[in-house]
Amino acid sequence: MVDHRRRRPRERGLGLAPRRLARRGPRRRGRRRPGDAAAPVAGHAGRRRRERGRRRPRRRPRYRLVRTAAGERSHLSALRLRPPRRRGSSARPARRQGARRRALDARWPRCPPAAAGAWAAAPRDHRRLPHGALDARPRGCPARARLAGGASQPRTLDGPRGRRHAGVGGRQVRLGALRERRVAGAAGSGPLARRRRVGAGHGVSAGGIGDVGATGGNAPAGPVARALPRLLALLAPYRAQVVGVSLLIAVSSAVAQLAPQFARYVLDVAIPAGDLRIFGVLALVLVAYYVIREALEYAGMFVSFAFTQRVVDDVRRSTYAHLLTLPLARFTRERSGSLVSRVVADVNALEAMIQAGASRIVGQLFSIGVVLALMFAMHWPLALVAVLVVVAMSAVTMAFQEPLRRLARAVRAKVGDMTAVATEAIGHIATVKGFTAEAQESGRFGGESRSYRRLNLERRRHLGLMQGGIGLAGGLGAGAILVIGGIAVSGAAGDALATLPGPELTVGVLVAFLLYLGQLMGPVVFVLNFNNQLQAGVAALERLDELITRPSEPSGERALPEGTELVMQGVRFRYPEAERPALDGFDLTVPAGGTVALVGASGGGKSTVTRLVQRLYDPEAGRIALGGVDLRDLDLRALRRAIAIVPQEPTVFSGSVLENVRYGSPEAVEADVLRALTLAGAATFVGELPQGVHTEVGERGVKLSGGQRQRLAIARALLRGARVLVLDEATSHLDAEAEAVVQEALAGRLAEGSVTMLVIAHRLATVREADAIAVVEGGRVVERGDHATLIARGGRYARLHMLQHRGLADGRYGAAQDGDEPAG
Numbered sequence: 055m056v057d058h059r060r061r062r063p064r065e066r067g068l069g070l071a072p073r074r075l076a077r078r079g080p081r082r083r084g085r086r087r088p089g090d091a092a093a094p095v096a097g098h099a100g101r102r103r104r105e106r107g108r109r110r111p112r113r114r115p116r117y118r119l120v121r122t123a124a125g126e127r128s129h130l131s132a133l134r135l136r137p138p139r140r141r142g143s144s145a146r147p148a149r150r151q152g153a154r155r156r157a158l159d160a161r162w163p164r165c166p167p168a169a170a171g172a173w174a175a176a177p178r179d180h181r182r183l184p185h186g187a188l189d190a191r192p193r194g195c196p197a198r199a200r201l202a203g204g205a206s207q208p209r210t211l212d213g214p215r216g217r218r219h220a221g222v223g224g225r226q227v228r229l230g231a232l233r234e235r236r237v238a239g240a241a242g243s244g245p246l247a248r249r250r251r252v253g254a255g256h257g258v259s260a261g262g263i264g265d266v267g268a269t270g271g272n273a274p275a276g277p278v279a280r281a282l283p284r285l286l287a288l289l290a291p292y293r294a295q296v297v298g299v300s301l302l303i304a305v306s307s308a309v310a311q312l313a314p315q316f317a318r319y320v321l322d323v324a325i326p327a328g329d330l331r332i333f334g335v336l337a338l339v340l341v342a343y344y345v346i347r348e349a350l351e352y353a354g355m356f357v358s359f360a361f362t363q364r365v366v367d368d369v370r371r372s373t374y375a376h377l378l379t380l381p382l383a384r385f386t387r388e389r390s391g392s393l394v395s396r397v398v399a400d401v402n403a404l405e406a407m408i409q410a411g412a413s414r415i416v417g418q419l420f421s422i423g424v425v426l427a428l429m430f431a432m433h434w435p436l437a438l439v440a441v442l443v444v445v446a447m448s449a450v451t452m453a454f455q456e457p458l459r460r461l462a463r464a465v466r467a468k469v470g471d472m473t474a475v476a477t478e479a480i481g482h483i484a485t486v487k488g489f490t491a492e493a494q495e496s497g498r499f500g501g502e503s504r505s506y507r508r509l510n511l512e513r514r515r516h517l518g519l520m521q522g523g524i525g526l527a528g529g530l531g532a533g534a535i536l537v538i539g540g541i542a543v544s545g546a547a548g549d550a551l552a553t554l555p556g557p558e559l560t561v562g563v564l565v566a567f568l569l570y571l572g573q574l575m576g577p578v579v580f581v582l583n584f585n586n587q588l589q590a591g592v593a594a595l596e597r598l599d600e601l602i603t604r605p606s607e608p609s610g611e612r613a614l615p616e617g618t619e620l621v622m623q624g625v626r627f628r629y630p631e632a633e634r635p636a637l638d639g640f641d642l643t644v645p646a647g648g649t650v651a652l653v654g655a656s657g658g659g660k661s662t663v664t665r666l667v668q669r670l671y672d673p674e675a676g677r678i679a680l681g682g683v684d685l686r687d688l689d690l691r692a693l694r695r696a697i698a699i700v701p702q703e704p705t706v707f708s709g710s711v712l713e714n715v716r717y718g719s720p721e722a723v724e725a726d727v728l729r730a731l732t733l734a735g736a737a738t739f740v741g742e743l744p745q746g747v748h749t750e751v752g753e754r755g756v757k758l759s760g761g762q763r764q765r766l767a768i769a770r771a772l773l774r775g776a777r778v779l780v781l782d783e784a785t786s787h788l789d790a791e792a793e794a795v796v797q798e799a800l801a802g803r804l805a806e807g808s809v810t811m812l813v814i815a816h817r818l819a820t821v822r823e824a825d826a827i828a829v830v831e832g833g834r835v836v837e838r839g840d841h842a843t844l845i846a847r848g849g850r851y852a853r854l855h856m857l858q859h860r861g862l863a864d865g866r867y868g869a870a871q872d873g874d875e876p877a878g
């Protein structure tokens with residue numbers, strides 16, 4: 055009847071791990087005392103060994119499965135295995151063990167959900183732990199210092215490890231989500247799928263659970279009560295659709311529950327009547343019934359899927375759109391891979407929850423209700439037996455929920471590790487080959503792959519045990535009903551059963567009853583697992599919320615003024631994560647239409663000026679004004695249109711030269727692009743490309759040289775017709791001749807008289823002709839004047855100049871770049 059029993063894998067060969075777990079994990083934790091970590095004091099080796107043996111076994115457990123989250127039972131108790139026992143003190147009575155555990159509980163209360171979530175998100179050093187280790191903390195409470203972060207913000211965990219793992223997590227999620235979708239798809243709906251659900255349901259939910267670990271790494275395992283309102287809030291805008299889909303699915307489930315009644319009718323009515331006409335009518339009814347049932351099933355599945363896709367698509371698009379409007383600081387704080395994973399993988403984790411939650415759960419609950427009602431209506435004493443079976447199944451499912459959740463998360467994390475190792479090596483394949491590190495890299499990958507295999511096997515084992523337990527409960531229940539019912543129907547017990555309460559039992563009722571019991575199993579398991587899925591989805595949702603509720607970059611409202619004079623007064627600015635300010639007391643004025651050059655040693659703060667001018671950041675103190683208006687008062691989009699930056703590392707997108715130059719000015723026609731290319735001195739090399747401006751430049755412009763990329767970036771800035779042009783060492787990649795071309799081009803553009811230029815340069819020759827030159831050091835302007843004045847003054851500029859000239863004369867210009875300038 056419940057066919058998952060047949061799929062139950064053979065477990066016998068692997069039997070011991072849980073006991074090992076039972077012995078190790080909690081004891082290790084339980085025995086830890088403040089003094090434990092200290093090295094043993096002097097004494098002979100034998101005593102030390104005994105000490106060690108008694109206090110804390112050295113060997114690492116093979117599997118450490120015991121990190122529990124808030125208020126959840128530990129893996130061990132969930133498995134109902136032997137309670138933790140101390141080696142060497144086995145005589146300790148269980149009672150005292152319990153007392154000790156209670157004392158520990160009191161001293162170290164179980165984690166609140168947020169804390170557990172943060173722990174889950176904490177980076178794991180997989181290399182330290184054998185088999186990738188379900189690195190766990192039995193009490194549910196990790197070292198407290200690590201719990202500072204919020205539940206849904208792995209990034210709040212300090213330190214480079216945390217960040218590194220966030221990225222890895224990002225990748226692993228995507229894979230996980232893919233797999234989950236596959237499993238969910240396989241579970242599907244329809245008659246076959248309905249039968250499959252018992253087993254597949256677990257697969258789905260386990261996948262979902264995995265997502266928790268991978269996406270957020272941190273599903274706070276809170277009660278459904280906490281998760282449901284969030285789900286409802288998400289679906290609120292789609293109220294009508296939710297109701298429609300749910301109705302359709304409920305009707306479809308109700309119709310599906312009619313089937314056993316046909317069996318009952320045949321056994322109790324048609325067969326005794328022995329009338330051919332009855333069978334004829336029945337055949338027609340059955341054909342109609344199954345056609346309608348499958349049509350409803352199909353419609354329900356399709357409509358719910360379409361609905362889910364729509365919700366998820368909306369969430370994904372709006373999250374991404376919002377993500378792009380967040381302040382730059384938000385992007386530098388979190389690795390791009392992790393941010394991307396929020397939009398892609400976390401949204402996919404939502405998909406599973408919505409698919410299950412919004413569409414199926416209603417149908418499943420409805421099915422349970424209908425089936426139980428029918429059972430009670432047919433024969434209530436037997437129905438009570440069925441209820442007992444459901445309770446037993448629930449108990450089995452609950453017992454395995456926690457270990458399965460952990461294992462799924464660990465498996466997912468391992469997929470991420472594997473991906474990370476492979477991606478890194480393939481991304482740097484030239485270096486790998488250059489250092490003949492192929493074997494080393496495949497060794498690393500092999501290690502991860504092995505851990506993955508072990509973890510996956512362990513998960514399968516638990517799944518198998520759980521399915522076996524469920525099968526056992528269902529089978530024993532069915533058996534009991536069969537035997538008791540059989541005795542009652544046959545009258546084998548004579549009058550003994552006649553005194554039992556309840557209506558008369560017929561063969562038909564008994565058979566229908568057994569069929570209903572089978573129909574009950576799938577929905578029950580589905581509902582039991584829904585909590586997991588809900589938690590997984592809500593964890594993802596919380597991570598998304600963290601982005602969605604964050605404010606976009608602030609914008610002023612004033613339109614762009616006429617003038618383009620750029621003034622910075624007493625500007626102080628510190629990067630969000632930096633300790634010292636990058637600019638402090640920075641004063642600079644670039645007159646409208648004028649050209650000012652910034653020179654000085656690396657790290658002085660020149661590029662920072664370009665970021666502030668674009669208002670990618672706001673200064674802490676002081677003021678930056680364009681045409682007399684504070685940047686904070688200006689409309690942000692207008693400001694950024696007015697200022698074109700050619701950054702130090704020019705950005706080139708995959709696509710053609712034309713598309714690249716037109717980036718930011720989509721309305722420009724090809725003739726404009728050609729003019730901009732000519733002004734930027736790029737026309738010659740573009741003309742020599744195989745397809746001219748239509749040549750593809752490759753990802754990140756790999757098919758171009760550094761100098762060519764810069765010229766494209768200059769052309770792009772010129773095309774935008776910006777009124778302020780900022781070149782950040784834009785000529786540092788160009789040779790002297792090309793530099794001259796660019797200078798002329800820029801001069802030609804300047805002749806139109808409307809562009810204010812801020813040029814940052816290493817090569818002092820480039821900026822010789824600037825109206826004014828400012829030497830930037832330690833975040834402020836230390837010298838200012840035109841070339842002749844500054845040389846005559848014999849200060850910092852003159853020294854820089856001398857160094858570069860000497861370098862040129864020695865034929866080692868490169869070494870004479872300002873990085874060599876002695877500090878102070």
Ligand SMILES: Nc1ncnc2c1ncn2[C@@H]1O[C@H](COP(=O)(O)OP(=O)(O)O)[C@@H](O)[C@H]1O
Binds near residue numbers: 386636656658661663
């Ligand atoms: N995103 C950042 N976060 C923290 N510190 C930064 C960041 N970017 C630059 N800095 C620091 O700010 C200082 C000025 O950097 P930058 O403006 O790039 O110098 P320059 O362009 O003159 O070489 C340096 O000390 C640098 O380390």
Ligand SMILES: [Mg+2]
Binds near residue numbers: 661662702
């Ligand atoms: Mg710089």
